[in-house]
Amino acid sequence: MLSQATMSQPHGAVRRFATVPSQPVSLNSLFGGQPVETFEPGTAVFWEGDEARHVFEVVEGALRIFRILSDGRRVITGFLYPGDLLGVSLKDQYLYTAEAITRTKLRRYEHGRFQEEINRSPELRPQLFACLCDEMAAAQDQMVLLARKSAEERVASFLLLIARRLGGDERQPVIEIPMTRLDMADYLGLTIETVSRTMTRLTNCGVIAPSSRHAMVVRKLGKLAMLAGEADAGDKDALGGRSIQQAVWPN
Amino acid sequence: MLSQATMSQPHGAVRRFATVPSQPVSLNSLFGGQPVETFEPGTAVFWEGDEARHVFEVVEGALRIFRILSDGRRVITGFLYPGDLLGVSLKDQYLYTAEAITRTKLRRYEHGRFQEEINRSPELRPQLFACLCDEMAAAQDQMVLLARKSAEERVASFLLLIARRLGGDERQPVIEIPMTRLDMADYLGLTIETVSRTMTRLTNCGVIAPSSRHAMVVRKLGKLAMLAGEADAGDKDALGGRSIQQAVWPN
DNA sequence: CGTCGCTTTGATTTACCTCAACCTTGGTGG
DNA sequence: CCACCAAGGTTGAGGTAAATCAAAGCGACG
Incomplete structure (x- = not known):
């Protein structure tokens, strides 16, 4: 619903869509010309195992990304918000299902062309790379959460x-x-x-x-x-910075 | 990073160091000229929070990649084996500690130069990208395991x-x-x-x-x-293939 | 106003953790 | 060559956080 973006989340992509200055080439600006598609709550954008033909940009709304075990157990590996990219991870098949939570608007980009654009632009590449790394960092946070x-x-x-x-x-x-x-x-x-x-x-x-x-x-x-057990702990507002390693800590 | 990547489904790229044909440029061949460094069991290659100055290739041995919560709880997010890359994940700080399990041999590459090489070579780029995606896929498998x-x-x-x-x-x-x-x-x-x-x-x-x-x-x-609960289930030998979408599926 | 989907609350069970003792293995030195 | 030791691993008894089972509350919507 809200249109702010940026939260390194699994499958997310970071990047603020709303406030793009226009000139500089950003990942999100790539999607600028594409038509907006709307997905009703509960509908799938694609299924795990589908051939991965497109990359999407979330314009509005929220999605869940999940996998399901054979006996029905479901694991949501991430949520997506405006500004996030969806389906970047390649392979030739999507490895998770993406479903709209609220009414969601997306822009679509053909996968091959997306790759080309990335390949062509020395500006876009590091952005995509950074995205993947944020995603990886988020995945690790989640592993810590789930494991311990x-x-x-x-x-x-x-x-x-x-x-x-x-x-x-x-x-x-x-x-x-x-x-x-x-x-x-x-x-x-x-x-x-x-x-x-x-x-x-x-x-x-x-x-x-x-x-x-x-x-x-x-x-x-x-x-x-x-x-939350994240060791930042300060009583007031936490500085977003990832503070690390303090083996012993009162408070 | 590329840590747990390898563990999942060898997507081919970057895997196995041994079987690189020599001529074609591969990610691993980049490290060819670098001297081999040895790490004794239990010693750290780098610590979470260290400035990320190098990328490493595992030549021999095995490593663990982990993070530690403030009260000492440890979460190992992956194991690395020969052929794997370590520290690719950017940011300017490593976001986990890497420690040798057995006596381990590594080759080191300066981070900036690694980036340059990747940027320069249209052959290397997709390889690195594929690596990151394998890693992401492995991270998701792990989330499923830990969550359910x-x-x-x-x-x-x-x-x-x-x-x-x-x-x-x-x-x-x-x-x-x-x-x-x-x-x-x-x-x-x-x-x-x-x-x-x-x-x-x-x-x-x-x-x-x-x-x-x-x-x-x-x-x-x-x-x-x-x-293992992976839905392949066949009584004999499983086909390594990742079986997907069982939303509706007799099996 | 009744129904349906989602959420909350309560009672009970259980898978895994914790605590504690004991066993194995491999290295060291007498 | 064997006794000893320390680190890592196994086994057992009991406790507990979270799951499961069950029932009711709460909105939204026709």
Whole structure:
């Protein structure tokens, strides 16, 4: 819904679409001429295993990217927002399904031509490379979350990610959560019940204050960061910087 | 980076160092002229947060790639073997620590020059791109494993990955496992005890037969694949192919 | 106003973790 | 050559976080 972009997320691409100055060639500007296509909530843009014919740019809305195990277990490997690119990872088949969460608008670019453009432009290449690296970094964060974090830390990490993404630097950001509890659960490797209980607990602690089912105010951003287990911890607002290695830490 | 890439499905590119034909320019051939450096078991090649000055090629041995949470929890995000590249992922800081598991030999390339070479060569570029994509695919497999698989499925998946990697197509591959149980546990998001118990169970079922602490024979590859929960399931030998889209599929 | 999908809350179960003891292996030195 | 030791690995008993099972609350929409 909101049109801000940038959050290194699996499959995402970063890049701010809205505020492109026009002259400089950016990845997103590539899509400028393409017609906008609309996808209703719950509809798939493509399926895992489909031949990978296009690259997409998210113009508006939100999508989930997921894979499904043979017995139905679903794993959401990422969410996409305006400005993100979709389907860049090549191979000749898509390796995940992409589905619209809200009503979503996309621009499409033929895969081969996309590759050509990238190849041709020495400006675009490093941008794409940087995108992939952000994506890789996000994937690693997610592996850390899934491998070693508790339910509370997972939910807190998720909310924090969203808050930083579209809450900007505000101390008590209002955040929109377009996805359902089931989406969150499948992203965080939990069940809906556990997600729900954890959110309730966060509410009772005064860390968050829900305004509707899909929106809330983060009242204690610093506390949320602490709960997320990311070692930045400062009580007020965290500096986005990835702070590393402090083996021992009070607080 | 290119860390866990190799572990998944050899997409061909950049893999195996040994079988490079010599004339054609390959990513690995770039490192040809560089001197070989040796790292003793347990020593770090670089630390998370270090300024990313070099890209490395693994010539011999095995490494672990990991991150550590503030309270000491460790997550191994990948293992590297001969032919793999390390540190490709840019940013200006390494975002994980790389440590030798066995005595390891590496070749080093200065980061900036590596970038230049890549930029210059229209042959190398797609190779690097393919590498990153393999890596991304592997990261996603790992997310699926961590988010939704049981302990048994995790261990089975891990053994299967190794078996396919260095066991070739044999039906009862002999596999070497250079890492300790703790490494496996931190890679699979489990504890050593659970890994140990699970391996014992697999042994009792006749699926594997340990020959030493760090080597074993996989006696029932098909069964292992089934236990790994990867939907290939066939009772005999699985076709390495990634089977996809089972949304609706009798199997 | 009733129905349907999503969410919350509660009671119970369970897979995995934790704690603790013991066993194996490989290296070292007497 | 064997006794000893330390590090890594296995096995067992018990605890717990999260899953599962079950029931109700809450909106939105026809």
